[in-house]
Amino acid sequence: MLQPLLQQANFLALTLANPLFMAAEQGVIADHTQVEIWDSGVLVFTPLTAEPTSDIVLSSGIHGNETAPIELCNQLIRAILQQHLLLRQRVMFIFGNPMAMINGTRFVTENLNRLFNGEHANPNVLTNGERARAAKLESYMQQFFTATGRKRFHYDLHTAIRGSRHERFAVCPYRPGKPHLKQQIAFLSAAGIEAFLMHHEPTTTFSYASSANYQAEAFTVELGKVMPFGQNDLTRLAALRAMLMALLAETATPTPDFAADKQVLYRVCRSITKNFADFAFTFDKDLPNFTQFAQGEVLAHENGQAIVAEQEGEAIVFPNAQIPIGQRAALCVVADPGIPLA
Template sequence: MLQQLLQQANFLELTLANPAFMAEERAAIADHTGVELWDTGVLVFTPLQTVPTEDIVLSSGIHGNETAPIELCNQLIHDILQQKIVLQQRLMFIFGNPPAMIEGTRFVTENLNRLFNGEYANPSVATNEERQRAAKLESYVQRFFQSGGRSRFHYDLHTAIRRSHHQRFAICPFRPEKPHLKQQLAFLNAAGVDAFLMHHEATTTFSYASSVKYQAEAFTVELGKVMPFGQNDLSQLAATREMLIRVISESEFPALTYQPENLVLYRVCRSLNKHFADFTFAFSNDLPNFTQFAKGEVLAYENNQPITAEYAGEAIVFPNAQVPIGQRAALCVIADDAITLA
């Protein structure tokens, strides 16, 4: 498999052709970069002639229909294999859910991005392929981060189901004892991200698991709207591509100035969880993320009761009334420029 990859330089094609399993193999690009295939959709690069200072995970395809980040990462892999990009840092690529990528669906049985931080082993829920995949992906990230005392980064790349008033935004995992770094927000802002959501609670997302388990600087990064393979305008992600190339090919993390005037910080004030089957939103299905509401305005109905905005300017993100009972149906956020950063 790895020799085929070195010849064709198309990791996406190889992954989709082998969605269940690929055996572990090792090779090298010339004499400067080690290449390790750990499993289907899991590829690791290691510089051989320099001493890396960072371990970087770029994951995409955790939701199979979020294709732009997958195509972006596949381009980066192609350029590394073709020696157009020479790495200075250790780098892991993950295509998260190949079966869902083939089907063009968000997931096959269960939302993979709700199964990390040990949730895959919940004894009250029957196992399935997504739960098994989550367990494997966590083990691969642990293995990748355990190999040395380097700085750790994990950018979990997604696209959103609906349009957004912020085309590209990031979710910052909950970590109350450790403020997020201005350096990281400046880097993502230079990569085209202009809004940041500071989460208010522990979750079972991939980025949260890397943050809490391995103390990585980790983010869920939304890079536009869901589109099928081949229909993405990757020129819209030129700034993202440029900054990712910089962080993997430079000997030190890019030194950028934090410019608060160029971004918006949001604080998650609550989650709207679905408790009854009749849960429904009071707005149309095409309402963009970050649409603001007046205090007291009705957001949703459940069990014949209205759910209203608690704050002036409260905004909705990721609304999805079709989630299973017990899961989050939306995040409610408010802008807050007083959020503490390090």
């Protein structure tokens, strides 16, 4: 697979043609960059002419129909392979769920982004393709984050099912006693990220697993709305592309100025869980993320009970009633400019 990759510089096409397995191979690009295929959708680059100070993971396609981040990452991979982007940092690209990418669906059997941090090994659930893939991706993350003394970053890139009052936003994993860094908030703001959600509890998402287990600066980054392959306007992600290229090509992490008055910060105040089969939201299915509600306003019904907004201005994010019983149906957030940052 390495020779076609070097010739065609299209890792996305190679992944879609070989969605279940690629044999491990490695080679060198013009004596300055090592390239390693670890598996289908897993590609690692290491600079040979500079000692990297950071290990960076750029994942996309954890949900197969979220195509804009996949296309963006494929552009970055092509730039590296064609020597338009010369690396100074080590980077692993992950296309998370190739079979779902082929199907054009969020997942095949089960939501991959609910299976990390060991959830894939839950003995009470039958295994499936997504659970096997989550186990592999966790092992690759462990293998990648082995060096000591380097900074670790993980940007898990997504697009949302519905529109949003903030087109691009980031979910910051729960880090008790360890505030998120102003430098990272400023970096993502310069990349076009408009708002930040500070999570309130451990989860089984990919970004939480890398943050909790490897102390990576990790974020789930939402980049607009779901669109099919070929229908994304990647010019809307130009700022993100520029900042990622700078992160990969520079000897030090880019450090834009932090402007507290320009940061839009939200605190996740609770999760709404679907507990009964009749769970249903009261609002339109196209209601944008971050729509605010008045205190006491009814958000959903289930089992004859109303679920209401508990605070004035409580906003809802990621509402999805079409999930299994016991899973999160939505996050509720409130604006909180006083969230501490380090």
